[in-house]
Amino acid sequence: MAPDRGTVDVLVIGAGPAGLACARDLLSAGLTVRVAEASDEVGGRMRTDRVDGFVVDRGFQVFNTSYPQVRKRLDLRALRLRPFTPGVLVHTDEGRRLRFTDPTRVPRRAADLLPGRLAGSRDLLALGALSARDMLAPARLLTRGADRTTRTALAAAGVSEEFVERFFRPFLSGVFLEDELETSSRFFHLVWRSMLRGTLCLPGEGIGAVPRQLADRLPEGAVRLGCPVDRLTDDGARLSDGGGTLRARTVVVATGAAAAGSLLPGLPVPPHRTVTTYYHAAPASPLTEPTLLTDVRLRFLNSCVLSEVVPGHAPAGTALVATSVLGTDGPGREGVLRAALTEAYAADASGWERVAVRTIRDALPAMPPPHPLSRPSRIGPGRYVCGDHRATGSVQGALASGARAAREVLRDLGRPPR
Structure with missing residues (x-):
């Protein structure tokens, strides 16, 4: 031009x-x-693309309604936001799917957090105290505290290594795009605060x-x-x-x-973090709810059925599944991923049609x-x-x-x- x-x-x-x-x-x-x-x-x-009738974002995206700049600059109603479930499903080493739910938003799911399911009593108490502080304290207090790694901050808050490995590491790896929890604890506290205060969702027309x-x-x-x-x-x-x-x-x-x-x-x-998102079309939804799925073994960062979040993201009679992994695509990687998805969803993913693969090399800056x-x-x-x-x-x-x-x-x- x-x-x-x-x-x-x-x-x-x-x-x-x-x-x-x-x-x-x-x-x-x-x-x-x-x-x-x-x-x-x-x-x-x-960015959002349309591929053969599917709505495909450039890499898996979520939109948080609690960010101050978002509330200041955007008309949220006009975006026609569709929410994710306020919680995640954790696929464990034992092949089980355990649910982590915010009981303040979905009281009927409070039993999911009973001791012995996802975490023990001490971890639940530590999580409650950490969450209450991050949600209720002035943001300036969170940003002025000592800066250390997220893993160190969780340990200091009384969260056991077992609970970190079972919940926080799989979940936060998809947020920070790194799997060692070496990201700044100040940023972690702000992110955790925003998740507790806001809603994770997707615009009806894509990000x-x-x-x-x-x-x-x-x-x-x-x-x-x-x-x-x-x-x-x-x-x-x-x-x-x-x-x-x-x-x-x-x-x-x-x-x-x-x-x-x-x-x-x-x-x-x-330095930046690289992430690759695979988009697959399934003949039926392998999980009939708009919920993020994580994997304790970190074979993938997270996965979800996007058409359960926004039905218009897939043609009628088809489900769109988005799954993100660290790094780039490579020979054989998708086959390993399909095997992991078959196990995590308890549905045969080997025949799912590949709609698109998006590798974002500068997806997020590293924030140690x-x-x-x-x-x-x-x-x-x-x-x-x-x-x-x-x-x-x-x-x-x-x-x-x-x-x-x-x-x-x-x-x-x-x-x-x-």
């Missing part, structure tokens, strides 16, 4: 949640803003509906798709393949971490302690950066980072935020 000839106040490179939030705040303060997106759609890693709603709130023409940026220049940014220059007085790089590092030499780029929950966005005169790699690996982190970048731009320009 040919660039505009005029110079804008701010060029935002990247139309993921961080870039869209930043652009909205800058426009609200009266600046002229252009958003340049390399791909054919907004969203970054929050891509979230960034589309953010983009729809920008003026027409503010977002330019198909505009890959090659490098930054003194007067803006140069498009790839000789596509010209986008002129701007200030540039905010809101891409993924690797692309940001190439546009901003010297920018610290954290000590991990700052937010980093400054200003890199140099007229140069800023935002994204979840500058905060926390979550939609909240991305949106908050975009908001921080906008505040810093406005402060440096002497413009009050609106």
